[in-house]
Amino acid sequence: MNDNNKIQGRGPWLFLRNLVIAALFLAAFVYALTRINLDLTLLVKNFSSTVKLWSAFAKPDWSVLGEGVTLLIKTLYMAFMATALALPFAIVLSFLGAKNLMNSPIARAIYTFVRGFASIIRSIQPIIWAIIFVVWVRTGPFPGVLALWIHSVADMTKLFSERVESIDVGPMEAIEATGAGRTLVLIYGVIPQIINPYLSFTLYRLDINVRMATIIGIVGGGGIGMRLYSYIRKWNFPKAVVMTILIIIMVWGIDYLSSRLRERIETGGGEKTEGFSI
Amino acid sequence: MAQLEIKNLKKIYPPNVVALKDISFEVEKGEFLVVIGLSGSGKSTLLRCINRLIEPTEGSIKFEGREVTTASKKELREIREDIAMVFQRFNLIERSLVLTNVLTGQLAELPLWRSLLGRFPKELKNRAYERLETVGIPEQALKRADELSGGQQQRVGIARALMQDPKLLLADEPVSSLDPATSGTIMDYLAEINNQGKTVITSLHFLDLVRKYGTRAIGLKDGNIVYDGHPKDIDDEKFKEVFGEEAEKVHIT
Amino acid sequence: MKRPRKFTLPDFVDDVKPFLLDWLIWGYLAYTVIFLLNSYWYTQYVNWYGTLTLKPWGWALTIIGTFSCALLSEKFGISVGLKTIKSVERPPQKAWALTNWGITTLALVVFTFWVGWLTTDMEIGVIARRAPKTFHLWSGLSHPDFTHLINIDPELEDTILGSLIDTIFMAYLATVIGGILAAPLGFLGARNIMGGTWFRRIIFYITRAFFNVVRSVEALLWAIIFAIWIGWGPAAGTFALLIHSMAALAKLFSEQVESIKKGPIEAVQSTGASFWQTVRYGAVPQVVPQYTAFLLYRLDINVRMATVIALVGGGGIGRFFFYYKSQLDWNQVGAVTIIIAAVVWILDYISGKAREKIV
Numbered sequence: 001m002n003d004n005n006k007i008q009g010r011g012p013w014l015f016l017r018n019l020v021i022a023a024l025f026l027a028a029f030v031y032a033l034t035r036i037n038l039d040l041t042l043l044v045k046n047f048s049s050t051v052k053l054w055s056a057f058a059k060p061d062w063s064v065l066g067e068g069v070t071l072l073i074k075t076l077y078m079a080f081m082a083t084a085l086a087l088p089f090a091i092v093l094s095f096l097g098a099k100n101l102m103n104s105p106i107a108r109a110i111y112t113f114v115r116g117f118a119s120i121i122r123s124i125q126p127i128i129w130a131i132i133f134v135v136w137v138r139t140g141p142f143p144g145v146l147a148l149w150i151h152s153v154a155d156m157t158k159l160f161s162e163r164v165e166s167i168d169v170g171p172m173e174a175i176e177a178t179g180a181g182r183t184l185v186l187i188y189g190v191i192p193q194i195i196n197p198y199l200s201f202t203l204y205r206l207d208i209n210v211r212m213a214t215i216i217g218i219v220g221g222g223g224i225g226m227r228l229y230s231y232i233r234k235w236n237f238p239k240a241v242v243m244t245i246l247i248i249i250m251v252w253g254i255d256y257l258s259s260r261l262r263e264r265i266e267t268g269g270g271e272k273t274e275g276f277s278i
Numbered sequence: 279m280a281q282l283e284i285k286n287l288k289k290i291y292p293p294n295v296v297a298l299k300d301i302s303f304e305v306e307k308g309e310f311l312v313v314i315g316l317s318g319s320g321k322s323t324l325l326r327c328i329n330r331l332i333e334p335t336e337g338s339i340k341f342e343g344r345e346v347t348t349a350s351k352k353e354l355r356e357i358r359e360d361i362a363m364v365f366q367r368f369n370l371i372e373r374s375l376v377l378t379n380v381l382t383g384q385l386a387e388l389p390l391w392r393s394l395l396g397r398f399p400k401e402l403k404n405r406a407y408e409r410l411e412t413v414g415i416p417e418q419a420l421k422r423a424d425e426l427s428g429g430q431q432q433r434v435g436i437a438r439a440l441m442q443d444p445k446l447l448l449a450d451e452p453v454s455s456l457d458p459a460t461s462g463t464i465m466d467y468l469a470e471i472n473n474q475g476k477t478v479i480t481s482l483h484f485l486d487l488v489r490k491y492g493t494r495a496i497g498l499k500d501g502n503i504v505y506d507g508h509p510k511d512i513d514d515e516k517f518k519e520v521f522g523e524e525a526e527k528v529h530i531t
Numbered sequence: 532m533k534r535p536r537k538f539t540l541p542d543f544v545d546d547v548k549p550f551l552l553d554w555l556i557w558g559y560l561a562y563t564v565i566f567l568l569n570s571y572w573y574t575q576y577v578n579w580y581g582t583l584t585l586k587p588w589g590w591a592l593t594i595i596g597t598f599s600c601a602l603l604s605e606k607f608g609i610s611v612g613l614k615t616i617k618s619v620e621r622p623p624q625k626a627w628a629l630t631n632w633g634i635t636t637l638a639l640v641v642f643t644f645w646v647g648w649l650t651t652d653m654e655i656g657v658i659a660r661r662a663p664k665t666f667h668l669w670s671g672l673s674h675p676d677f678t679h680l681i682n683i684d685p686e687l688e689d690t691i692l693g694s695l696i697d698t699i700f701m702a703y704l705a706t707v708i709g710g711i712l713a714a715p716l717g718f719l720g721a722r723n724i725m726g727g728t729w730f731r732r733i734i735f736y737i738t739r740a741f742f743n744v745v746r747s748v749e750a751l752l753w754a755i756i757f758a759i760w761i762g763w764g765p766a767a768g769t770f771a772l773l774i775h776s777m778a779a780l781a782k783l784f785s786e787q788v789e790s791i792k793k794g795p796i797e798a799v800q801s802t803g804a805s806f807w808q809t810v811r812y813g814a815v816p817q818v819v820p821q822y823t824a825f826l827l828y829r830l831d832i833n834v835r836m837a838t839v840i841a842l843v844g845g846g847g848i849g850r851f852f853f854y855y856k857s858q859l860d861w862n863q864v865g866a867v868t869i870i871i872a873a874v875v876w877i878l879d880y881i882s883g884k885a886r887e888k889i890v
Contacts, residue, residue, distance in 0.1 A: 015397075029707055032700035036769050042761040043770075050760045073562065077647040084644055123875035124868065127751075127839045131856065136665045137658060141651040146658075215751045218842060222651070232755055244748065251747035257552075331797050358803035369794035371816045382812045386803035393808050435798075442802055 056237030064239045068224065068246045075223035076250065078141050078216075079209035082148030087202055089153045093118070094160030095186070101164065114157065121154035126212045130221040144221030148209050155208075159201045160194075167193045200262045207258040214247045279343060280304035281477055282328070282446065287337035289323050289501075297323040299501040301337070305479065307445075310472045312488045312509060313481040315498035316521055321481040324498065325448045328479070329361045330354060342445070359386045362439035364468075366451035368431040372424035376415075376434050379423050380406040383441025409437040413467055429460035436467050447471060449480035453487070465491050485517070552612030553604050556639070557597035563646045565593070604635075671861025675869055684851070691851050691867060695874060698847035701769045701840075702833035709776030710826045716742060716777070717784025724788060738781075745778035750836045751843060758844035768845025772833050783825045787818045824886045831882040838871045 032038075095101055097114035126147045133143035172189035180188070217226030228243040282305040289298040297320045305311055313321045326332040328339060330346055339346040341357055349357060362383070370379050381398050384405075388398070398406075410416045413433040418426060423434060432452060439447055449468060453461035461484075469491050472478045482488050488495055489509045497505030497512075497520035504519055505512065512520075604610045680691045687694075716738060718724055725735035753771035761767055796813035804812065841849030848871060855863040 025707075028700075028703060032704045035700055036697065036704055036765045038704060038766050038769055039761075042766070046761050050756070053756065053759060070566065073559075073566070074650055077643070077650045080643055081647040081651050081653065084640070084647070119876055119879075120872055123835075123872040123879065125835055125839045127842065128852070128868065128871075132665070132668060135668060136661055137654075138661075142653060142657070145651050145653065211747075211749055215749045218751065228752075229755075244752070247752075248744055248747040252743050255743075255747070326797075329801050331801060355803040355805060358801060361801070363798065363801040365794060365798060367794050369798035371795045371799075371812060373820045374812075374816045378812075382799055382804070383802050385799070385808045385812060386805075388808075390805065390807060393804075394811050396811075438798070438802070448801075 052235075053237050056241045059238060060241040060245065061236075061238035062242060064242050065246075067227070068243050071224040071227055071243075072246050072250055074141060075213045075217075075225070076210065076254075078145050078221075078223050079148065079206060079213040081145045082152050082209050082213075083202060083206045085145075086149050086152035086156055086205070090156035090160055091198070093153070093157040094164055097157055097161035098164035099161075100167075100169075101190075115161065118154040118157045121150060122158060124151075126151045126216060127219055130216045130219045134220040139220040139222070141222030144213065144216045144223055147216060147221060148212055151212075152205055152209060156201060156205055159205075160198060163194055163197045163201070164190065196265050200265045203258045203262050203265075207255055210254045211251055214251065281307040281342055282479075283338075283340040284328075285338045285340075287324075287327060287339065288335050289320070289327060289332065290335045296501055298327070298334075301501075301503060303496060303503065303506060305477060307477055308472070308475050309477055310469070310491060310493040311477075311479045312492035312495045313479065313498060314483075314485075314488055314495055314505075314520060315481075319498040320501045321498055322450055325363075325450050325479065325481060328446075328448060329358050329363060331363075355386055359442060360445045362442040362444035362447050364432070364435045364439050364447065364449040364452045366454050368428070368435045368455075370423040370431055370434055370438075372422070374423060375419070376410070376421055376423055376426065377403070377406055377419045379434050380409055380437045380441050383409075383438040386442075406437070406441055409440045410434075412440060413437050428456050429463065432456060432460075432464050433467070436464070436471075440471070444476065446477045446479065449478065451481050451483065454483055461487065485512070488512070549610060549612030550601060550605065553601040553610050554597055556612070557600040557604070558593070560639075560642070561593050561597050563642075565589075567646060567649065667859075667861050668864075671863075672865035672868060674862050675866035676860075676862035677866045679851070679863065680866070680870075687850055687854060689850075691848065691870060694846075694848045694850060695870060697765050698837045698849075699834060699874070699878075701765050701772060701845075701847055702830055702837045704769050705772035705776050705833050705837075706826060706830040709773045710780050710822075710829070712777045713780035713784050716781040717788060720781060720785035721788035722785075723791070739785075742778035742781045745774060746782065748775070750775040750833075751840060751845075754840050754845040755843045763844035763846070765846030768837060768840040768847055771840065771845060772836060776829050776833060780822075780825060780829060784818075784822060787821055791817050820889050824890045827882045827886050827889075831879055834878050835875055838875065 093114055096110050097118060099111060102108055102111040129147035129150055130144055133146045137143050137146065167190060171193065172185055175185045175189040213221075213223050213225070214228075215225045217223040218229045220226065224243055224247060228240055228247070231237075231240040231243065284304070285302050287298055287301040288296075290296050301324065313324060315321050323332055327334045328341070328346070330349075334347055337347070341361065344353070344357060346354070346357055371382070378396075381402060384398075384402050385393050388402075392398070407416060407419060410419055413436050415426075415430055415433050415437075418430060418434075423431065426434065432455075435452075447468070452468065453464050456464065465487055468478055468480065482492075489512070492509040495505065495507065495509040495512060496503055497516070499520055499522075505516055601612075605612075677691075683690050719734055720738040720742060722735065725731040725738075750771050753775055754768055757767040757770040761770070791814055795817065796809060799809045799813035837845075837847045837849075838852075839849045841847050842853055848867065852864060852867045852871070855861075855867060
């Protein structure tokens with residue numbers, strides 16, 4: 001009977017709490033609408049200002065196709081280099097940033113330092129890093145790669161260490177029970193459990209880096225974005241449209257491949273359960 | 279008049295897979311009827327035709343004198359209120375609370391607006407809690423359904439069925455996903471429900487469970503009834519007829 | 532249990548896809564070889580980076596060559612396309628890296644790394660050599676100037692705090708509106724809902740294509756378009772984030788709808804529940820919690836994006852960053868950077884905790 005009352009007692013309070021939360025969200029929404037001044041009618045009223053842009057889609061200037069494809073490949077390379085160079089760093093740092101592996105006081109200090117730094121670096125957008133690196137090593141694809149690299153290292157370190165933290169201790173204990181040292185435990189107890197997730201995260205990050213590489217050129221980070229932005233600033237939409245189409249094809253393609261491969265890695269190519277359909 | 283009358287029931291899945299050929303039988307109130315047969319023999323289809331989760335192709339099903347096959351949407355809902363179902367894979371709404379899962383058994387009694395808002399009246403909540411007490415897991419009421427073990431989930435499934443206060447309980451392979459010990463507990467609950475005068479129709483794989491709990495058994499093979507009688511009378515001969523030669527060793531346990 | 536027959540793509544499409552992928556990879560190899568030869572040739576002898584120049588017969592040769600290579604790779608079992616798109620059982624006794632597919636992939640990765648090193652002008656020495664140039668940047672970061680945090684900057688007519696609130700609300704509006712619009716689109720892009728007839732199938736493909744295209748264009752590029760459209764300011768940035776979020780969320784939503792399980796729906800139906808009750812108790816609980824988690828994650832992404840969208844006229848705190856940077860006022864740049872990092876960090880933390888609770 002006691003428990004019974006507990007269930008009833010929760011009811012009205014839960015409802016009231018949900019009501020208050022909903023009201024807060026709604027109030028924030030209305031306030032934001034007025035503050036940002038999001039006016040849908042403007043889209044219709046000012047449509048004339050974009051006519052030039054949309055009409056460019058009807059007659060793109062294909063003369064820049066060759067140049068575009070070259071830049072596209074360069075962009076892809078930027079993303080690839082950033083991911084490939086970030087991977088070894090992230091792997092090492094992920095072990096140092098995993099709470100369950102770092103037990104002693106010194107190790108705990110290293111853990112805090114690694115995770116703290118990763119969080120700070122991750123919080124700053126690659127675009128901002130690109131600005132810093134453009135100042136540092138001058139304009140071109142190189143600062144773009146560095147910007148994507150540093151952000152990838154931080155992001156992958158976080159994802160990887162979280163993965164290491166959630167490993168099953170059973171296999172580790174089994175290896176330890178045979179009298180193996182730390183290194184052997186790492187090789188036989190930890191690595192088999194994390195290799196597939198690591199691969200999957202790396203592919204995911206490659207996907208993100210490809211997307212980012214298309215815009216990092218805006219601040220001088222090289223790649224197709226740099227040329228696209230300069231065409232837009234010159235109001236040369238027919239050429240900009242070609243670049244945009246190329247970007248869409250590449251991002252779409254990489255997204256498709258990356259998700260397909262990840263699906264394969266995660267499920268091992270297994271079958272799906274019966275779903276619901278109309 | 280029997281509680282459930284099935285006449286010439288036929289089910290063909292498009293394009294032309296015949297699941298049930300001309301099934302006829304009657305079930306009296308208070309029976310514990312076990313349907314046995316190999317997987318693919320049409321057990322699930324038969325059970326799902328009774329509450330029309332699957333549309334029968336031909337034939338008639340009469341539940342307490344009301345025709346199920348031609349019932350309108352509203353009539354069908356009324357019939358379904360009296361027929362509860364327990365599933366092999368439990369079919370709980372995994373991300374909802376256990377209590378909410380049990381309460382879904384009562385949806386038909388609630389006005390639409392109330393159910394859409396999720397405002398269940400007090401006495402319903404009390405009843406749901408009592409049903410959970412019946413199956414022995416009242417302390418799990420405010421947990422999420424996917425936190426529970428398989429056996430506990432099936433108990434929630436039974437509590438949900440009890441919530442309906444049904445006249446007939448359909449149980450589609452209720453213990454196939456469970457270990458032997460848990461299976462026994464679940465079957466005991468079904469037997470208890472049966473003792474309270476409710477009809478139970480269930481499909482089972484294990485012959486010893488059929489013999490222990492059933493008051494009547496129907497054997498299905500390739501969509502036909504090949505056996506109808508008391509479970510105790512199933513001898514090796516009959517068993518082979520239902521399950522086939524090779525299946526003998528696998529299923530007798 | 533057999534279900535009624537559904538419309539599916541003709542079988543040959545599935546056979547063609549891996550081949551096309553192989554062809555693409557071979558084409559890519561050929562292209563990079565030519566590209567390298569070209570740029571080396573020019574840098575060595577002409578001292579100028581050229582774009583790809585090939586005689587017409589060279590193009591024909593490349594196309595035919597890569598085509599036959601793609602055909603052959605399927606024959607010899609080194610088809611990356613076959614491995615990626617179709618499931619091919621790999622022999623279990625061999626280590627992964629020793630299979631044909633493993634060797635092919637590793638070779639591709641190593642080759643790409645080498646070419647990539649050259650094409651992206653990697654010059655590690657520069658980092659050390661030009662390190663002193665970044666001195667003012669680090670000193671600015673370590674001596675941040677928070678004057679305009681709550682005092683109005685006369686040039687930008689706003690405070691940093693004010694634009695920070697703008698940034699968060701921009702992301703919030705974009706996520707909420709984008710999330711609401713994404714739901715109906717997500718239904719139209721769900722294979723199991725739109726599987727029945729040719730007509731539905733066509734709508735499915737159009738919807739999918741639409742949100743894949745919109746998703747492929749980064750929010751920053753959308754911001755350029757909206758800045759031209761309705762003028763610079765937070766509204767343009769919000770629209771950009773909104774349209775990109777809508778497409779991304781629609782995809783996630785449709786995947787959720789595709790993964791709805793039949794069992795719970797049957798269970799609710801069997802209790803005599805009406806259609807809307809079945810939707811409310813059978814389908815909605817299978818979609819909503821996960822989708823809410825996606826929304827929170829999206830809010831997180833949008834806040835990050837909103838901090839830089841000012842670069843192309845999208846408004847928000849980025850205005851201060853880019854303005855001070857152009858003025859070479861590094862101490863104020865440092866202050867803005869610290870605030871951005873802190874806010875993104877806090878929101879990331881909150882959103883992560885909330886998501887953990889929901890899923």
